Amino acid sequence: MVEPLQLQSAAWALTTTLELALFVQLVRRKLHRISPLFFAYLMSVIFQSAAEAVLYRNTNLDKMSFWRIAWGMQAIVLFMRSLALLELSRNILSRYAGIWALARRLFLGVAAAVIAYDLALSQGDWKWLIQNGVRGLELAMAAVIVTVVIFARYYWVPINQFQRALAVGFCLYSSFYVINYSLFEKVFQQYAVLWNFLGMIAFIASLLLWISAAHSYAAYEEVAVPPTIPSELYGKLSSEVNTRLLLLNRQLIQFLRLEDRSQ
Amino acid sequence: MSLPVILLVLFALLLVGLLAWALRPPAHQTRPELDVFDALQQSRHSSRMSHVLQALQPEDTEYLRGSGELALMRTLRRQRRLIALQYLDQLQKEFEMLLDISRVLAVMSPEVIGIEEMERWKLSLAFAATCAFLRWKLRLGLRPFSGFTLLAKMAADIARQLDAATTRIAESTVRGSEHSALGHKNLDGQ
Numbered sequence: 001m002v003e004p005l006q007l008q009s010a011a012w013a014l015t016t017t018l019e020l021a022l023f024v025q026l027v028r029r030k031l032h033r034i035s036p037l038f039f040a041y042l043m044s045v046i047f048q049s050a051a052e053a054v055l056y057r058n059t060n061l062d063k064m065s066f067w068r069i070a071w072g073m074q075a076i077v078l079f080m081r082s083l084a085l086l087e088l089s090r091n092i093l094s095r096y097a098g099i100w101a102l103a104r105r106l107f108l109g110v111a112a113a114v115i116a117y118d119l120a121l122s123q124g125d126w127k128w129l130i131q132n133g134v135r136g137l138e139l140a141m142a143a144v145i146v147t148v149v150i151f152a153r154y155y156w157v158p159i160n161q162f163q164r165a166l167a168v169g170f171c172l173y174s175s176f177y178v179i180n181y182s183l184f185e186k187v188f189q190q191y192a193v194l195w196n197f198l199g200m201i202a203f204i205a206s207l208l209l210w211i212s213a214a215h216s217y218a219a220y221e222e223v224a225v226p227p228t229i230p231s232e233l234y235g236k237l238s239s240e241v242n243t244r245l246l247l248l249n250r251q252l253i254q255f256l257r258l259e260d261r262s263q
Numbered sequence: 264m265s266l267p268v269i270l271l272v273l274f275a276l277l278l279v280g281l282l283a284w285a286l287r288p289p290a291h292q293t294r295p296e297l298d299v300f301d302a303l304q305q306s307r308h309s310s311r312m313s314h315v316l317q318a319l320q321p322e323d324t325e326y327l328r329g330s331g332e333l334a335l336m337r338t339l340r341r342q343r344r345l346i347a348l349q350y351l352d353q354l355q356k357e358f359e360m361l362l363d364i365s366r367v368l369a370v371m372s373p374e375v376i377g378i379e380e381m382e383r384w385k386l387s388l389a390f391a392a393t394c395a396f397l398r399w400k401l402r403l404g405l406r407p408f409s410g411f412t413l414l415a416k417m418a419a420d421i422a423r424q425l426d427a428a429t430t431r432i433a434e435s436t437v438r439g440s441e442h443s444a445l446g447h448k449n450l451d452g453q
Contacts, residue, residue, distance in 0.1 A: 098372040234372035
Protein backbone atom coordinates (compact mmCIF):
# COMPACT_ATOMS: atom_id res chain seq x y z
CA MET A 1 0.00 0.00 0.00
CA VAL A 2 1.29 3.48 -0.82
CA GLU A 3 2.22 5.53 2.28
CA PRO A 4 0.60 9.00 2.55
CA LEU A 5 4.02 10.65 2.63
CA GLN A 6 5.09 8.80 -0.55
CA LEU A 7 1.89 9.94 -2.21
CA GLN A 8 2.56 13.51 -1.13
CA SER A 9 6.12 13.35 -2.51
CA ALA A 10 4.79 12.07 -5.82
CA ALA A 11 2.23 14.89 -5.93
CA TRP A 12 4.97 17.35 -5.10
CA ALA A 13 7.15 16.08 -7.96
CA LEU A 14 4.20 16.21 -10.32
CA THR A 15 3.33 19.77 -9.25
CA THR A 16 6.89 20.97 -9.88
CA THR A 17 6.96 19.27 -13.29
CA LEU A 18 3.65 20.89 -14.26
CA GLU A 19 4.85 24.29 -13.04
CA LEU A 20 7.88 23.98 -15.32
CA ALA A 21 5.68 22.80 -18.21
CA LEU A 22 3.46 25.85 -17.76
CA PHE A 23 6.53 28.08 -17.64
CA VAL A 24 7.66 26.66 -21.01
CA GLN A 25 4.20 27.03 -22.54
CA LEU A 26 3.90 30.67 -21.42
CA VAL A 27 7.28 31.55 -22.91
CA ARG A 28 6.65 29.56 -26.11
CA ARG A 29 3.28 31.26 -26.69
CA LYS A 30 4.70 34.65 -25.63
CA LEU A 31 1.99 34.87 -22.99
CA HIS A 32 4.49 36.18 -20.46
CA ARG A 33 4.27 39.48 -22.33
CA ILE A 34 0.46 39.59 -22.16
CA SER A 35 0.24 38.47 -18.52
CA PRO A 36 3.58 39.44 -16.93
CA LEU A 37 2.21 39.33 -13.39
CA PHE A 38 0.79 35.86 -13.87
CA PHE A 39 4.20 34.86 -15.18
CA ALA A 40 5.83 36.43 -12.11
CA TYR A 41 3.38 34.50 -9.91
CA LEU A 42 4.39 31.25 -11.60
CA MET A 43 8.07 32.10 -11.04
CA SER A 44 7.36 32.66 -7.34
CA VAL A 45 5.62 29.28 -7.14
CA ILE A 46 8.56 27.55 -8.79
CA PHE A 47 10.90 29.34 -6.40
CA GLN A 48 8.73 28.22 -3.47
CA SER A 49 8.87 24.57 -4.63
CA ALA A 50 12.65 24.71 -4.94
CA ALA A 51 13.11 26.47 -1.60
CA GLU A 52 10.85 24.00 0.22
CA ALA A 53 12.83 21.09 -1.23
CA VAL A 54 16.04 22.62 0.15
CA LEU A 55 14.39 23.31 3.53
CA TYR A 56 13.18 19.72 3.93
CA ARG A 57 16.71 18.44 3.37
CA ASN A 58 18.09 20.84 5.96
CA THR A 59 17.46 18.91 9.18
CA ASN A 60 19.36 21.39 11.39
CA LEU A 61 16.58 23.94 11.16
CA ASP A 62 14.32 24.21 14.23
CA LYS A 63 10.53 23.99 13.86
CA MET A 64 9.84 27.65 14.51
CA SER A 65 12.38 28.88 11.93
CA PHE A 66 11.01 26.41 9.39
CA TRP A 67 7.46 27.60 10.08
CA ARG A 68 8.49 31.25 9.66
CA ILE A 69 10.33 30.65 6.38
CA ALA A 70 7.50 28.49 4.98
CA TRP A 71 4.84 31.09 5.82
CA GLY A 72 7.07 33.88 4.53
CA MET A 73 7.30 32.17 1.16
CA GLN A 74 3.59 31.47 1.21
CA ALA A 75 2.96 35.17 1.83
CA ILE A 76 5.05 36.08 -1.23
CA VAL A 77 3.17 33.57 -3.39
CA LEU A 78 -0.14 34.85 -2.09
CA PHE A 79 0.84 38.43 -2.82
CA MET A 80 1.93 37.50 -6.35
CA ARG A 81 -1.34 35.64 -6.89
CA SER A 82 -3.30 38.71 -5.80
CA LEU A 83 -1.36 40.78 -8.33
CA ALA A 84 -1.96 38.18 -11.04
CA LEU A 85 -5.65 38.30 -10.24
CA LEU A 86 -5.71 42.09 -10.49
CA GLU A 87 -3.94 41.83 -13.81
CA LEU A 88 -6.52 39.33 -15.05
CA SER A 89 -9.39 41.60 -13.97
CA ARG A 90 -7.73 44.58 -15.64
CA ASN A 91 -7.07 42.62 -18.86
CA ILE A 92 -10.74 41.62 -19.06
CA LEU A 93 -12.46 44.87 -18.07
CA SER A 94 -10.07 47.82 -18.45
CA ARG A 95 -10.94 48.36 -22.14
CA TYR A 96 -14.31 49.54 -20.90
CA ALA A 97 -13.48 52.59 -18.80
CA GLY A 98 -16.87 53.09 -17.17
CA ILE A 99 -17.43 49.46 -16.26
CA TRP A 100 -13.85 49.09 -15.05
CA ALA A 101 -14.23 52.08 -12.72
CA LEU A 102 -17.48 50.68 -11.31
CA ALA A 103 -16.02 47.17 -11.01
CA ARG A 104 -12.94 48.36 -9.10
CA ARG A 105 -15.11 49.95 -6.42
CA LEU A 106 -17.20 46.81 -6.18
CA PHE A 107 -14.12 44.54 -5.97
CA LEU A 108 -12.71 46.59 -3.12
CA GLY A 109 -15.99 46.38 -1.23
CA VAL A 110 -16.39 42.64 -1.79
CA ALA A 111 -12.78 41.85 -0.84
CA ALA A 112 -12.82 44.04 2.28
CA ALA A 113 -16.12 42.56 3.50
CA VAL A 114 -14.98 38.97 3.02
CA ILE A 115 -11.59 39.49 4.70
CA ALA A 116 -13.17 41.37 7.61
CA TYR A 117 -15.70 38.58 8.16
CA ASP A 118 -13.02 35.93 8.14
CA LEU A 119 -10.71 37.84 10.46
CA ALA A 120 -13.58 38.36 12.87
CA LEU A 121 -13.72 34.59 13.25
CA SER A 122 -10.26 34.65 14.90
CA GLN A 123 -11.76 36.58 17.85
CA GLY A 124 -8.39 38.17 18.63
CA ASP A 125 -6.53 34.88 18.87
CA TRP A 126 -3.22 35.69 17.18
CA LYS A 127 -2.45 31.99 16.55
CA TRP A 128 -5.38 31.81 14.17
CA LEU A 129 -5.07 35.36 12.88
CA ILE A 130 -2.50 34.63 10.15
CA GLN A 131 -4.12 31.41 8.99
CA ASN A 132 -7.62 32.89 9.04
CA GLY A 133 -6.23 35.96 7.27
CA VAL A 134 -4.88 33.73 4.49
CA ARG A 135 -8.24 31.99 4.23
CA GLY A 136 -9.98 35.36 4.10
CA LEU A 137 -7.68 36.49 1.33
CA GLU A 138 -8.27 33.27 -0.64
CA LEU A 139 -12.03 33.67 -0.28
CA ALA A 140 -11.80 37.33 -1.27
CA MET A 141 -9.85 36.37 -4.39
CA ALA A 142 -12.45 33.77 -5.33
CA ALA A 143 -15.23 36.32 -4.75
CA VAL A 144 -13.47 38.92 -6.90
CA ILE A 145 -12.93 36.44 -9.75
CA VAL A 146 -16.59 35.46 -9.70
CA THR A 147 -17.59 39.15 -9.67
CA VAL A 148 -15.34 39.81 -12.71
CA VAL A 149 -16.88 36.92 -14.64
CA ILE A 150 -20.45 37.94 -13.71
CA PHE A 151 -19.69 41.53 -14.71
CA ALA A 152 -18.29 40.36 -18.03
CA ARG A 153 -21.33 38.20 -18.66
CA TYR A 154 -23.81 40.92 -17.76
CA TYR A 155 -22.17 43.54 -20.00
CA TRP A 156 -21.26 41.12 -22.83
CA VAL A 157 -17.57 41.71 -22.33
CA PRO A 158 -15.69 38.97 -24.20
CA ILE A 159 -13.33 36.72 -22.22
CA ASN A 160 -10.83 34.69 -24.23
CA GLN A 161 -10.05 31.04 -23.51
CA PHE A 162 -6.83 31.80 -21.67
CA GLN A 163 -8.44 34.38 -19.39
CA ARG A 164 -11.31 32.00 -18.75
CA ALA A 165 -8.91 29.23 -17.77
CA LEU A 166 -7.01 31.58 -15.44
CA ALA A 167 -10.27 32.63 -13.77
CA VAL A 168 -11.46 29.04 -13.32
CA GLY A 169 -8.07 27.89 -12.04
CA PHE A 170 -7.73 30.71 -9.52
CA CYS A 171 -11.30 30.38 -8.31
CA LEU A 172 -11.23 26.60 -7.95
CA TYR A 173 -7.93 26.67 -6.08
CA SER A 174 -9.01 29.45 -3.72
CA SER A 175 -12.44 27.93 -3.04
CA PHE A 176 -10.92 24.54 -2.45
CA TYR A 177 -8.40 26.06 -0.06
CA VAL A 178 -11.20 27.66 1.96
CA ILE A 179 -13.26 24.46 2.11
CA ASN A 180 -10.23 22.34 2.88
CA TYR A 181 -8.90 24.65 5.58
CA SER A 182 -12.31 25.20 7.17
CA LEU A 183 -13.01 21.47 7.38
CA PHE A 184 -9.57 20.62 8.75
CA GLU A 185 -9.25 23.68 10.95
CA LYS A 186 -9.98 21.91 14.22
CA VAL A 187 -8.09 18.74 13.34
CA PHE A 188 -5.29 20.53 11.53
CA GLN A 189 -2.36 18.83 13.27
CA GLN A 190 -3.58 15.22 12.97
CA TYR A 191 -4.39 15.44 9.30
CA ALA A 192 -1.66 17.82 8.11
CA VAL A 193 -0.41 15.37 5.46
CA LEU A 194 -3.85 14.78 4.02
CA TRP A 195 -4.58 18.52 4.16
CA ASN A 196 -1.42 19.31 2.17
CA PHE A 197 -2.09 16.52 -0.28
CA LEU A 198 -5.63 17.69 -1.07
CA GLY A 199 -4.33 21.25 -1.52
CA MET A 200 -1.79 19.95 -4.03
CA ILE A 201 -4.45 18.07 -5.97
CA ALA A 202 -6.44 21.30 -6.35
CA PHE A 203 -3.34 23.13 -7.53
CA ILE A 204 -2.46 20.33 -9.98
CA ALA A 205 -5.96 20.64 -11.49
CA SER A 206 -5.47 24.40 -11.90
CA LEU A 207 -2.02 23.90 -13.47
CA LEU A 208 -3.39 21.37 -15.97
CA LEU A 209 -6.14 23.80 -16.91
CA TRP A 210 -3.67 26.65 -17.43
CA ILE A 211 -1.27 24.51 -19.46
CA SER A 212 -4.09 23.38 -21.73
CA ALA A 213 -5.32 26.98 -22.21
CA ALA A 214 -1.80 28.29 -22.87
CA HIS A 215 -1.23 25.47 -25.36
CA SER A 216 -4.39 26.30 -27.36
CA TYR A 217 -4.06 30.07 -27.03
CA ALA A 218 -4.45 31.98 -30.28
CA ALA A 219 -3.48 35.64 -30.61
CA TYR A 220 -6.50 36.33 -32.83
CA GLU A 221 -8.71 35.87 -29.79
CA GLU A 222 -7.86 39.44 -28.86
CA VAL A 223 -10.87 41.73 -29.27
CA ALA A 224 -11.06 45.24 -30.67
CA VAL A 225 -11.47 48.20 -28.32
CA PRO A 226 -15.09 49.43 -28.45
CA PRO A 227 -15.96 53.03 -29.38
CA THR A 228 -16.84 55.44 -26.59
CA ILE A 229 -19.65 57.98 -26.13
CA PRO A 230 -19.51 61.21 -24.11
CA SER A 231 -20.37 60.76 -20.40
CA GLU A 232 -23.06 63.42 -20.68
CA LEU A 233 -24.88 61.52 -23.41
CA TYR A 234 -24.59 58.30 -21.44
CA GLY A 235 -26.03 60.01 -18.36
CA LYS A 236 -29.06 61.31 -20.24
CA LEU A 237 -29.79 58.13 -22.15
CA SER A 238 -29.18 55.94 -19.12
CA SER A 239 -31.64 57.81 -16.91
CA GLU A 240 -34.25 57.85 -19.69
CA VAL A 241 -33.89 54.14 -20.23
CA ASN A 242 -34.35 53.67 -16.49
CA THR A 243 -37.52 55.79 -16.61
CA ARG A 244 -38.91 53.59 -19.34
CA LEU A 245 -38.01 50.45 -17.45
CA LEU A 246 -39.61 51.84 -14.33
CA LEU A 247 -42.82 52.68 -16.18
CA LEU A 248 -43.02 49.24 -17.73
CA ASN A 249 -42.54 47.68 -14.33
CA ARG A 250 -45.14 49.94 -12.73
CA GLN A 251 -47.55 49.07 -15.49
CA LEU A 252 -47.23 45.40 -14.70
CA ILE A 253 -47.59 45.93 -10.96
CA GLN A 254 -50.76 47.96 -11.44
CA PHE A 255 -52.12 45.26 -13.69
CA LEU A 256 -51.46 42.75 -10.94
CA ARG A 257 -52.85 44.85 -8.09
CA LEU A 258 -56.11 45.61 -9.86
CA GLU A 259 -56.57 42.00 -10.71
CA ASP A 260 -55.98 40.99 -7.10
CA ARG A 261 -58.49 43.56 -5.91
CA SER A 262 -61.11 42.20 -8.26
CA GLN A 263 -60.65 38.57 -7.21
CA MET B 264 -17.57 23.25 13.36
CA SER B 265 -19.25 26.56 14.21
CA LEU B 266 -22.01 28.24 12.17
CA PRO B 267 -19.79 31.09 10.84
CA VAL B 268 -17.29 28.51 9.49
CA ILE B 269 -20.12 26.51 7.91
CA LEU B 270 -21.26 29.75 6.27
CA LEU B 271 -17.74 30.24 4.88
CA VAL B 272 -17.73 26.76 3.37
CA LEU B 273 -21.18 27.33 1.88
CA PHE B 274 -20.04 30.68 0.49
CA ALA B 275 -17.03 29.02 -1.16
CA LEU B 276 -19.32 26.39 -2.70
CA LEU B 277 -21.71 29.11 -3.83
CA LEU B 278 -18.82 30.91 -5.53
CA VAL B 279 -17.92 27.76 -7.49
CA GLY B 280 -21.57 27.41 -8.51
CA LEU B 281 -21.80 31.06 -9.54
CA LEU B 282 -18.62 30.75 -11.59
CA ALA B 283 -20.03 27.72 -13.42
CA TRP B 284 -23.26 29.65 -14.04
CA ALA B 285 -21.47 32.77 -15.26
CA LEU B 286 -19.24 30.83 -17.66
CA ARG B 287 -22.02 28.86 -19.34
CA PRO B 288 -22.96 29.90 -22.88
CA PRO B 289 -25.62 32.67 -22.97
CA ALA B 290 -29.23 31.52 -23.37
CA HIS B 291 -30.07 34.14 -25.98
CA GLN B 292 -28.05 35.86 -28.67
CA THR B 293 -25.95 38.65 -27.22
CA ARG B 294 -26.22 42.00 -28.93
CA PRO B 295 -22.99 43.94 -28.54
CA GLU B 296 -23.50 45.39 -32.02
CA LEU B 297 -27.00 46.65 -31.09
CA ASP B 298 -27.71 50.07 -32.60
CA VAL B 299 -29.02 52.13 -29.70
CA PHE B 300 -30.92 54.67 -31.78
CA ASP B 301 -32.61 52.04 -33.96
CA ALA B 302 -33.59 50.08 -30.89
CA LEU B 303 -35.04 53.13 -29.16
CA GLN B 304 -37.14 53.99 -32.20
CA GLN B 305 -38.73 50.56 -32.43
CA SER B 306 -42.46 50.33 -31.77
CA ARG B 307 -43.46 49.89 -28.15
CA HIS B 308 -45.85 47.15 -27.17
CA SER B 309 -46.58 48.83 -23.88
CA SER B 310 -48.55 51.53 -25.75
CA ARG B 311 -51.06 48.86 -26.79
CA MET B 312 -51.92 47.86 -23.27
CA SER B 313 -55.30 49.59 -23.34
CA HIS B 314 -56.40 47.45 -26.33
CA VAL B 315 -55.37 44.27 -24.61
CA LEU B 316 -57.16 45.28 -21.43
CA GLN B 317 -60.24 46.19 -23.43
CA ALA B 318 -60.23 42.73 -25.00
CA LEU B 319 -60.11 41.15 -21.56
CA GLN B 320 -63.11 43.12 -20.29
CA PRO B 321 -66.05 40.88 -19.36
CA GLU B 322 -68.53 43.30 -21.00
CA ASP B 323 -66.82 42.61 -24.29
CA THR B 324 -68.04 39.03 -24.26
CA GLU B 325 -70.92 39.15 -21.76
CA TYR B 326 -73.57 39.74 -24.45
CA LEU B 327 -72.91 36.18 -25.69
CA ARG B 328 -74.25 34.81 -22.44
CA GLY B 329 -77.52 36.63 -23.03
CA SER B 330 -77.89 35.11 -26.48
CA GLY B 331 -77.19 31.61 -25.10
CA GLU B 332 -73.75 31.27 -26.68
CA LEU B 333 -71.96 30.21 -23.49
CA ALA B 334 -69.48 27.89 -25.23
CA LEU B 335 -68.54 30.60 -27.69
CA MET B 336 -68.09 33.08 -24.87
CA ARG B 337 -65.70 30.73 -23.06
CA THR B 338 -63.73 30.06 -26.26
CA LEU B 339 -63.46 33.76 -26.93
CA ARG B 340 -62.27 34.50 -23.41
CA ARG B 341 -59.72 31.68 -23.60
CA GLN B 342 -58.40 33.00 -26.89
CA ARG B 343 -58.17 36.50 -25.48
CA ARG B 344 -56.24 35.20 -22.49
CA LEU B 345 -53.80 33.61 -24.93
CA ILE B 346 -53.45 36.96 -26.65
CA ALA B 347 -52.82 38.58 -23.28
CA LEU B 348 -50.08 36.00 -22.66
CA GLN B 349 -48.48 36.83 -25.99
CA TYR B 350 -48.72 40.49 -25.11
CA LEU B 351 -46.91 39.81 -21.85
CA ASP B 352 -44.15 38.05 -23.82
CA GLN B 353 -43.78 41.10 -26.02
CA LEU B 354 -43.73 43.39 -22.99
CA GLN B 355 -40.94 41.30 -21.52
CA LYS B 356 -39.04 41.43 -24.80
CA GLU B 357 -39.37 45.21 -24.79
CA PHE B 358 -38.06 45.33 -21.25
CA GLU B 359 -35.13 43.10 -22.19
CA MET B 360 -34.40 45.28 -25.20
CA LEU B 361 -34.20 48.33 -22.94
CA LEU B 362 -31.84 46.44 -20.64
CA ASP B 363 -29.72 45.51 -23.67
CA ILE B 364 -29.59 49.17 -24.67
CA SER B 365 -28.47 50.17 -21.20
CA ARG B 366 -25.68 47.57 -21.28
CA VAL B 367 -24.44 48.73 -24.66
CA LEU B 368 -24.45 52.30 -23.35
CA ALA B 369 -22.53 51.30 -20.22
CA VAL B 370 -19.91 49.47 -22.28
CA MET B 371 -19.37 52.53 -24.47
CA SER B 372 -19.43 55.09 -21.69
CA PRO B 373 -16.23 56.38 -20.06
CA GLU B 374 -18.13 56.68 -16.78
CA VAL B 375 -20.86 54.40 -15.49
CA ILE B 376 -23.34 55.58 -12.86
CA GLY B 377 -23.38 52.85 -10.25
CA ILE B 378 -26.71 53.84 -8.70
CA GLU B 379 -28.51 53.72 -12.05
CA GLU B 380 -26.95 50.37 -12.88
CA MET B 381 -28.08 49.05 -9.50
CA GLU B 382 -31.56 50.53 -9.99
CA ARG B 383 -31.83 48.76 -13.35
CA TRP B 384 -30.71 45.50 -11.85
CA LYS B 385 -33.36 45.73 -9.12
CA LEU B 386 -36.00 46.68 -11.68
CA SER B 387 -35.12 43.76 -13.90
CA LEU B 388 -35.53 41.35 -10.98
CA ALA B 389 -38.86 42.89 -9.97
CA PHE B 390 -40.12 42.89 -13.55
CA ALA B 391 -39.12 39.27 -14.18
CA ALA B 392 -40.87 38.17 -10.97
CA THR B 393 -44.07 40.13 -11.67
CA CYS B 394 -44.17 38.99 -15.26
CA ALA B 395 -43.77 35.34 -14.33
CA PHE B 396 -46.46 35.65 -11.65
CA LEU B 397 -48.90 37.33 -14.01
CA ARG B 398 -48.24 34.81 -16.74
CA TRP B 399 -49.11 31.98 -14.41
CA LYS B 400 -52.27 33.70 -13.27
CA LEU B 401 -53.35 34.13 -16.88
CA ARG B 402 -52.54 30.51 -17.65
CA LEU B 403 -54.59 29.35 -14.70
CA GLY B 404 -57.51 31.41 -15.94
CA LEU B 405 -57.80 35.15 -15.36
CA ARG B 406 -61.14 35.95 -13.80
CA PRO B 407 -62.96 38.90 -15.33
CA PHE B 408 -62.81 41.93 -13.08
CA SER B 409 -64.68 45.14 -12.69
CA GLY B 410 -61.76 47.55 -12.47
CA PHE B 411 -60.91 47.33 -16.13
CA THR B 412 -62.16 50.74 -17.10
CA LEU B 413 -59.95 52.30 -14.50
CA LEU B 414 -57.04 50.14 -15.60
CA ALA B 415 -57.52 51.07 -19.22
CA LYS B 416 -57.43 54.73 -18.22
CA MET B 417 -54.27 54.18 -16.27
CA ALA B 418 -52.71 52.29 -19.16
CA ALA B 419 -53.48 55.19 -21.44
CA ASP B 420 -51.79 57.55 -18.95
CA ILE B 421 -48.74 55.35 -18.81
CA ALA B 422 -48.60 55.12 -22.59
CA ARG B 423 -48.66 58.91 -22.70
CA GLN B 424 -45.85 59.04 -20.15
CA LEU B 425 -43.87 56.56 -22.22
CA ASP B 426 -44.35 58.68 -25.31
CA ALA B 427 -43.10 61.73 -23.44
CA ALA B 428 -40.10 59.79 -22.15
CA THR B 429 -39.23 58.55 -25.62
CA THR B 430 -39.52 62.03 -27.05
CA ARG B 431 -37.10 63.26 -24.39
CA ILE B 432 -34.70 60.44 -25.31
CA ALA B 433 -34.87 61.40 -28.97
CA GLU B 434 -34.29 65.07 -28.11
CA SER B 435 -31.37 64.38 -25.82
CA THR B 436 -29.92 62.01 -28.40
CA VAL B 437 -30.09 64.63 -31.11
CA ARG B 438 -28.56 67.21 -28.76
CA GLY B 439 -25.83 64.75 -27.78
CA SER B 440 -25.09 63.99 -31.41
CA GLU B 441 -24.89 67.68 -32.22
CA HIS B 442 -22.57 68.29 -29.27
CA SER B 443 -20.31 65.47 -30.22
CA ALA B 444 -19.88 64.41 -33.80
CA LEU B 445 -17.55 61.72 -32.54
CA GLY B 446 -20.21 60.23 -30.29
CA HIS B 447 -22.67 59.97 -33.17
CA LYS B 448 -20.03 58.42 -35.37
CA ASN B 449 -19.24 55.83 -32.75
CA LEU B 450 -22.85 54.96 -32.11
CA ASP B 451 -23.34 54.37 -35.78
CA GLY B 452 -20.49 51.93 -35.55
CA GLN B 453 -18.37 53.80 -38.07
